[in-house]
Amino acid sequence: MKKLVMILLLFISVFSFSDEGFTENEKNTILKQFTEFQKAVKNKDVNTLKKFIDGSVYGLVLNDGPVYRLNTESVSYDEIVKYKNEFFKSMKEITLVKADLKNNEVIKYAKGEDTITGEFFIMEEDNYIWGSKGDKMFEIAASYDDPEYPSTAEYIFKMKGNQLKFISVYSMP
Secondary structure (H helix, E strand, O other): OOHHHHHHHHHHHHOOOOOOOOHHHHHHHHOOOHHHHHHHHOOOOHHHHHHHHOEEEEOOOOOOOOOOOOOOOOOEHHHHHHHHHHHHHHHHEEEEEEEEEOOOOEEEEOOOOOEEEEEEEEEEOOOOOEEEEOOOOEEEEEEOOOOOOOOOEEEEEEEOOOOEEHHHHHHHO
């Protein structure tokens, strides 16, 4: 548990979770595209999903046969298609939150030990996986707060021009 708390604190100290710097129009654009991404995940639509993936996604753990890939390696769109059942199963949490397009926010999901939230943030420093200082980002954070088996997953998106891109999953058991 201490390890989980320390890693989470480190993560929070590195990245800003302020939505300052986002216009209401930008938030609305992000949330509209996020709901389209959610729909693609829910419907297992790999063709629609493609427009949200720019090259590869970091942090996905897909079964490559007898071994599992490290979550620090990237996974291409073609690999996601190849292992689509596993991919969609691992993305179930992302379909549980709702976007409030009127107030430009994510409605918190809470059920039992599960909590899922959404945040807009600006990168405070360069990161070789996520992007550069000043990039506009969006995150869905899911946590399971069971004292014996705590876990967390953060689904990271980045705005590239006017298109939301799914770039990384950061998870801890």
